[in-house]
Structure formats: C-alpha cells, structure tokens
Amino acid sequence: MAPSARTLLAQMAPDFPARHVGDLYTDTTEFMRISHGDVIVLADRHFLVLRDEAERRFGMEDPKFWVKRCRCLETGGRNILKLVFHESFPMTIGTMTVTCTRSPRKETRILDLVHGDDRFMQGETIYDTADNPVRILDIVPGKRLDEKIEALEMPHRDYFHDHFPEVLERFIEACQAIQWLHDRGEKHGDIRRDHLYVLRETGRYCWIDFDYTFDFQESPFGLDLFGLGNIIQFLVGMGQHTTQALTPSQRVIIDANDCSIMFPNRVVNLKKLFPYIPESLNNILLRFSLAAEVYYDTTAELIDDLSRARDALSQPTL
Template sequence: MEQDFRDFVLEHMPHIERRRIGGLYTDTTDFTSIGYGDVIRLADRHYMVLRDEAERRFGIEDFKFWVKRCRCLETKEPAILKLVFHEEFTQQIGSMRIRSFRSATKEARILDLVRDDPRFMHGFSARDEAGNLVRVLEVIRGKRFDEVVDALPGDHAFYFHNNLRPVLNTFIDACEAIGFLHQHGEQHGDVRRDHLWMETSTGRGRWLDFDYAYETRANPFGLDLYGLGNSLLFLVGKRIYTPHVFEGMEGSEALQPGDFSPVIRNRLVNLRRLFPYIPKPLNNVLLHFSEGAETFYDSVDEMLFELRPCLDLLPNPQEPKEGAP
C-alpha cells in the first residue's frame, strides 16, 4: 500500500524525490505532525504539503502550523489548507473585554456566502475522515495592501497629493465588503491591514481569514469597525506614528492625550496635528477612533457616509495640471 501510494504521488509530481514523500493523512487532528512531503486526502483530492504558512508582523515571522501551503496532485493547482485549530482569548478594547475564538464553521459559512464575490478570498470546506472541517483556499496572487502603500515613493506630502485618493478608493470598496458581511449577520472577526491583499491581475482589494469570531455585549460588529479604523489610520498616514517616529516633527509639541488611540496609547490618531493639509472632514473620521472621541461609529455605513465625501477633498492625480495640453 505504501509503495502504491508513493507511485501515485510520483505519477502526479514526477520531479519530487521518492525519499521526500511522507505519509498519507486522512485525519488532520494532529496538524503539528503534518509537514513537507506529507499528503492530505480530502474530498477525493490529494494535497501535497509544501510548507507551513507564516504571517510577518512587527518584523517577526509567526508560523501558523495549522495552515498548510499545498499543491493538489490531481489539478496541479496551489491551495492553502486551514486545519481545525481551537483557540480562545480575551481582548481588551478600551473598557470592553471581548471574548474571541476560532471557528472553522463560521469561516466555512462565509466562504459559501462570498463564493462569487471578488472582494474576498475564495474556497470551500470539506470534512476529513475524523470529522474536522478543513477549509481549502485558493491562493491570491498579489501583495498585502499595506505593503503596496508602504512602497509608494516620496514623503507624506507627495503621497497625499499623488496617491491617497486612489488608495482610499480601494479602501472604501474594502469597507463596503465588510458591510456586506454585516448585512448578512456575519463578522469578519480579524480585520487588520495585513488581511487586505491587492490582487495583481485586478488591482482590487481582497479580504483574507474569516475564522475568528467574537462576542460583545454592545455592538456585535464593533471589533470589525475598530479594525477598519486602524487600517484607515495607516492608509492616511502611510505609516503608524508613535513618539519614536514623530519626535521633533513640527506640530508634535501640541499633542494632547486625546489625540492618541484609547487602546494602543502611544499611537497617534489625530494626524492633522502633524499634517495640517489633511482635510478636516477626513481627520474627523479618524478622530472617531481616538481617546478624545465622544461618539463611535455604529456601522460601516455610518463611517462611509462621512468618509466617501472626503475623496472630493483630496488631490486627484488623474486630473490634468492647469495649463497642460
């Protein structure tokens, strides 16, 4: 049987060395034991494991041992398999304590909901022989949107005049996608700027990773909104501003405690203090996520109602310069 299995793998991947072929897994419960060269059989397909996926945050690679980068032997297509990983923790957002947990069922449900929506990652779910609900995801060919923005040339003033308007256009489309989930009673659960990717072929933003869920006594979508606010803060500033970054910058001497985030208290939210050319209405959207905020947005629609008009207040790099032919 082992010999037959190895021959089967070599038939579909003739370039791999026989000695590199590992075991055949139909039960993914012990995902830490599954590594390079192993094959996962799922829904009449066989997936060769190439590596564990990793996220890079704060300059550190965080390996996700339950997420496997694979190649389907039958189709030759790349795929990402998310195996069942039970995790639960409590987040402190201001005065709120929020229970967060991973839910394979919830992510599978959203994959069905957004199957034909280009603003999200796509895939399907299937159970292995032990009943674990595995999600099989298409690989998005592109780059993290925040890395795309970070790589844009010039200082903040150049960015503001040449890139911010199209960047916010993309972000508004991504916000509408999160609003679509909320309209269907679903949370994204882990809205972060590194979970929004720009697809190379379309230039469109696509959201990843729906497996977190959370419980709040107040707004059931409040954590998603907070994540959108953090993402917007990065996009307007082209980076995050902390004392290490803004020390000595003009305007920094006037900063007040209310200008910062109520959660990450050294993170500046009131960017107009440093960049007075940022339109007040746009800065006011940011201030809803500051320590000094008197009100918080209750919905994505409410935030977008104030954010969309800000586009017309920003320079349009596509407009011809005065005097140009």
C-alpha cells in the same frame, strides 16, 4: 489497501524528491504532525504539503502550524489548506473587553456566502475522515495593501495628494464589502491591514481570513469597525506613526488623547503631523482615539463619512 505516500507521489509527482516523502493523512486533527512531504487526502483529492504558512507582523515571522501551503496532485495548482485549530482570548479596547474565538465552521459559512465575489478570498471546505472542516483556499493573485503603501518612496505630501484619493476610493469599496457581510448578519472577525490585498489584474481590494468571530456586547460589529479604523489611520498616514518615532518638535504637540484607543502608542490625530489633511478626514480618525466619546455603530456610518471626505478631497482648494 490505500497506496502509500511514496507510491502515490511516484505516480503523481515524480519530480518530488523521494527522500522527503512523508505519510498520508486522512485525519488532520493532529496538524502539528503534518509537515513537508506529507499528503493530505480529502475526498478524491490529494494535497502535497510544501510548508507551514507564517504571518509577518511587526518585523517578525509568526508560524501558523495549522495552515499548510500545498500542491494539489490532481491539478498541479497551489492551495492553502487551513486545518482546525481552536483558540479564544480577550481583547481590550479602552475600558471594553471583547472575547475573540477562532471558528473554522464560521469561516466555512463565509466562504460559501462570498463564492464568486472577488472582494473576498475564495475557497471551499471539505471535511476529513474525522469531520474536521478543512478549508481549501485559492492563492490570492495580488499583494498586501500595507506592503504596497510601505514600499512607496516619496514625501507624505506627494502621496496624500497624488495617490491617496485612489487608495481612499478603493478602501471605501472594501468597507462596502464588509457592510455587505454585516447586512447578512456575518462578521469578518479579524480585520487588519495585512488581511487586505490588492488584486493584480483589477487593482480592487480583497479581504482574506474569516475564521475569527467575537462577542462584543457594546456593539455586535464593533471589532470589525475598529479594525477598519486602524486601516484608514495607516492609509492616511502612509504608514504607522508611533509616539516613540516622533521628532522632538512633534512630541510637544501630541498627547495621549491624540492616540488610538486600541494601540495607545499610535498617533491617530494625524492633522497635527500633516496640517494639509482636511478636517472631514481627520475627524474620522479621531473617532478611534482615546478622546473619542462617540464611536461608529455601523459600517454604513463610516462609509458615509469616508465618502464625504473623498468628495472634499476632490474639490479644488482656493
């Protein structure tokens, strides 16, 4: 007979309060039932559940009940366990509709593909007794890029001239990582600014969360490209600039065509707000605007334009 959670924790985690001890789970299908103090058993490893994970977006916490922060009882290390949760929903981009689907098995495939590549989060998959692919993820040793940008306390001009060139260089490397996936027929699937981390030791950027895929008939990798566009807008602007936050003088010069095709309240024609932004860089942002007539088809095209903009930034002004 398998030991109870109480017996197991008494042996392997005697520091854990007995009043919070829960149950053992070898089948993670009913993930809503699994909570703090429970133990998930995967092959010969045991994971003590500490809490549900949550994403903080738009100033609000969005709980993810299928994602558990855990301690491995064998190693004492911390891991994030992603349990199986299926969902599908449409996303509208201008006049186009994209169907997004959560696919745990796709994320498993990506984790195997990027093993040992620090441009991507690391982890492995172990199947539970119900054949659910449970992804055991390493904690990324770093901080979200958008949080680091938002924490800067300086005028935009100083940021753009003193910090942005290095940010752009690192972002081009991150785009090259996505191109590497695309060249192998894979998509990231959920490219957002909160899914890009800065590694503490190297400063390199690291992508997380690969469990979405999408059906975009107009462009097989199109949603990834629009995601990269959203991030570069944020990085150039040192944050998001919305029509609601414009000053009266700025509202006069901004119209609908200056805004994002994905988020019509976000200004992408940032040269109108910051005239010192070079045309070569601003033209990249405009490829993601409501007025755009041509979009990027490949990550390589975006990287080429970003590289030219980087080179222009390094040239002295007359």
